[in-house]
Amino acid sequence: MTRTVYYTATSLDGFIATADHSLDWLLSRENDADGPMGYTGFLAGVGALAMGATTYLWVREHDPDWLPERPAWVFTHRELTAPPGADLRFTADDPAQVHAAMVAAAGGRDVWLVGGGDLVGQFAERGLLDEVVVSIAPVTLGGGAPLLPRRVELEVLECARNGEFVVVRYAVAPAPAPA
Ligand SMILES: NC(=O)c1ccc[n+]([C@@H]2O[C@H](COP(=O)([O-])OP(=O)(O)OC[C@H]3O[C@@H](n4cnc5c(N)ncnc54)[C@H](OP(=O)(O)O)[C@@H]3O)[C@@H](O)[C@H]2O)c1
Known part of the structure; x- marks a missing residue:
């Protein structure tokens, strides 16, 4: 069954990039x-x-060669362009509508929410986030692009050390039933 997973790396204080969008604190480790x-x-x-x-x-x-050979959606209100041969769609549709298309395209495999944090929050608030997997770098940044600026209750499924990182896999807890 398809899971929708936010898989990312974060600083210990919950930022996925510095304020000026640098990842030097991450890629050097x-x-x-x-x-x-x-x-x-x-x-x-x-x-x-x-x-x-x-x-x-x-x-x-x-990192223009990074885009994985998978169907990918980019949320934007701008007229952006795709590199030749990339399987990319630019969209400003509701995340729920895009999610349905992603699940269909995934063919039983998982949907990866790459980030940023607010976009993942939009999926979470629609009940469309199943797991969060974070690689925590041994650094605090003091500010920057937030990991997930919403309240989301989580349950630890797995944790491990990988190189300089601690990696934790969480399940998103179901929303409590209305009182
Ligand atoms: N640490 C990691 O592993 C990791 C992983 C991923 C990203 N990053 C970094 O983290 C930073 C994230 O940047 P960010 O916080 O600005 O987030 P972002 O999600 O990458 O970009 C935000 C932009 O996405 C568009 N957007 C978001 N929701 C939308 C919606 N519902 N409909 C249409 N467009 C929507 C808007 O663009 P428009 O202005 O075009 O409307 C918005 O300004 C980047 O520097 C990135 O490189 C790090």
Whole structure:
């Protein structure tokens, strides 16, 4: 069954990028993509992904070959362009509508919410987030792009050390029934 997973790396104080969108605090650290809850195994289970415009533009500028060979949705109100051959859709539709399309495209594999945090929050508040997997870097940033700026109750499923990171996999707890 398809799960919708926010898989990301964060500083200890809950930021996924500095205020000026730098990831130097993250990319300079040791991490084994084939290690516990590493990127290789995670990506193998992903059938579709979504991200916000800032994340997409960061990828275009810094790591243009990264876009995985999976159908991907980019949330934006701007007229952005895709690199040649990329399976990308730009959308400002409601996340619930996009989620249904992503699940269909994923063909039973998981949906990856790449970030940023507010976009993931929009999925969470619609009840469309199943798991959060965070690799916690041994650093505090004091500010920046937030990990998940919503209240979301979580249950720890798994945790491990991977290189310099502590990785934790959480299930999103079901919303309490109305009183
Ligand atoms: N640590 C990590 O592993 C990791 C992972 C992912 C991202 N990052 C970084 O974290 C930062 C995230 O940036 P961010 O907080 O600005 O978040 P973002 O989600 O990447 O981008 C926010 C933009 O997405 C668009 N958007 C969001 N929701 C939308 C909706 N419902 N409909 C249409 N458009 C929507 C808007 O763009 P428009 O202005 O076009 O409307 C909004 O300004 C980036 O620097 C990224 O590189 C880090």
